Amino acid sequence: MSLKKAIGIIVLVLLIDQISKIYIKTNFALGESVEVFSWFKILFVENKGMAWGVELPGSYGKLFLTLFRLFAITAIGYWLYDSVKKKGSRILIVAIALIFAGAFGNIIDSVFYGLIFNESVYQGEVATFMPEGGGYAPVFYGRVVDMLHFPMIDTTWPAWMPWIGGDRFTFFDPVFNIADSAITIGVLLLIIFNKRAFPKKPKNVKEIAVEEEIATE
Structure with missing residues (x-):
């Protein structure tokens, strides 16, 4: 699979992810939801930290997380480039492209959303894009927009x-976004199709000869 096709997958995922996030951010108040089916809702929440809403403590926790994401996506980008260069399997390249796109989509939120949107509030006015008074947070301190909920x-x-x-019980409770979905699908592809993603290299003549010699001893 070519690098051009892998980039096409990344661009497509990023477009869907960012369009959906910008629409939710500028049309929903924080906590507002719309029921699509009894088991699927659009619910606007913002994630300040890692997956499942986990936050790093301290004033520099968010900055560390964003910088770590930037470092991680650089490594994933190199992995993708190297896999294409070495003619890796199609399933491997598709999986890495999905993981890269998902990670990059959430990085955009963390780096830029605090600058280009004002604050979203519960039961209040929706946020505006590029507000005159400036955004709600400095660079690297933006919050990730989540909206997909499957109770x-x-x-x-x-x-x-x-x-x-008498307590309420819900399953599946986490709220996530398109970028998270892309990462999850990419990881699942690597797990389910592990042998196709990482095929064993054929043994050369020397390796076969050594194994046969050991077997005859």
Whole structure:
């Protein structure tokens, strides 16, 4: 698979990811949701940290996270280039391209969204793009926009159950975005199609001769 096709996958994922995020950011108040199906909702939340909303402590935690993402995506970009150069399998290149696109999509939020949007608030006015008064945070301190929510199970524990009786139970509760989905799909491709993504190199004559010699001893 050519580098040009891999870049095409990356550009397509980035376009879908950023268009969806900008639309949600400029049309939804924070926490606002729309039910598409009983098991799927569009729910606007902002992620200040890592996956699943995990945050690094301290005033420099967010900066460290963003810089780490920049370092990681550089490594992933080199991995993609090297895999194409070495004529890696199609499944490997597609997977790396998806992971790169997803990581880059969330980096755009972290680096630039604080500059180009004003603050999103609960039950308030929606944010505006390129506000006159400036954004809500300096460079590297933007928050990642999430909106895909799949509460496939939304019920209440039976009252007779100890400790949790009467509590609400939802599955699947995390809210994520297109970039997260691309990363997840890329990783799953590498896991499920591991043998196709990383095929064993054929043995050369010398290696075969050594193995046969060892077997006969």
